[in-house]
Amino acid sequence: MKIEVQHIPSQGTVLSYLKPARAFPVIKEMEEQGECLFNTPIAIELDVLRERELIRVDGVVSATVRLTCSRCLITYDHDLRHRFRLRFSRQIPTDVHSGGKDEVELTAEQIGLIFFREDTIELKDAIQEQIVLSIPYKPLCSESCKGLCPQCGADLNQGPCGCPAQRAGNPFEVLKNRQWPAS
Numbered sequence: 347m348k349i350e351v352q353h354i355p356s357q358g359t360v361l362s363y364l365k366p367a368r369a370f371p372v373i374k375e376m377e378e379q380g381e382c383l384f385n386t387p388i389a390i391e392l393d394v395l396r397e398r399e400l401i402r403v404d405g406v407v408s409a410t411v412r413l414t415c416s417r418c419l420i421t422y423d424h425d426l427r428h429r430f431r432l433r434f435s436r437q438i439p440t441d442v443h444s445g446g447k448d449e450v451e452l453t454a455e456q457i458g459l460i461f462f463r464e465d466t467i468e469l470k471d472a473i474q475e476q477i478v479l480s481i482p483y484k485p486l487c488s489e490s491c492k493g494l495c496p497q498c499g500a501d502l503n504q505g506p507c508g509c510p511a512q513r514a515g516n517p518f519e520v521l522k523n524r525q526w527p528a529s
């Protein structure tokens with residue numbers, strides 16, 4: 347996934363790719379750790395445009411990914427679709443800076459730019475980062491997922507489990523139920 351900058355036509359260009367998840371080392375590792383499992387290849391659509399000295403990339407990544415609900419632990423399929431915008435700038439040789447006293451050096455990251463050298467933009471790392479960002483950090487099978495019963499472990503989405511309702515956090519609860527010896 348490379349862009350040859352000098353080959354970008356003035357009206358811009360569209361690039362599309364279909365990549366297996368394992369083509370991205372970080373995602374491959376997430377799969378191996380059981381954090382997610384891609385059911386489909388990852389579709390990547392990129393609108394590439396010159397913007398003065400910068401190269402602007404408007405992208406969409408989409409795929410179907412199997413996740414584990416962080417509340418009830420069932421696996422479910424999630425349609426992943428994530429839009430993003432990236433800006434790439436040619437690396438400026440450091441000796442070009444005049445180095446004025448008050449000059450504040452900004453890193454590429456601070457100004458939201460990704461530097462490239464020579465005439466080639468390598469997209470893989472930036473795209474991988476966007477795919478990782480699009481995967482929910484705390485997956486939920488549904489917003490209203492009731493989770494598991496903390497006492498018996500039953501899936502409360504299937505109905506109540508029959509455990510006595512917990513009144514959490516009252517230390518006097520124990521005393522109230524205690525059988526005091528008759529005096």
Ligand SMILES: [Zn+2]
Pocket residue numbers: 415416417418419420486487488491492493
């Ligand atoms: Zn759930």
Ligand SMILES: [Zn+2]
Pocket residue numbers: 495496497498499500507508509
């Ligand atoms: Zn229960």
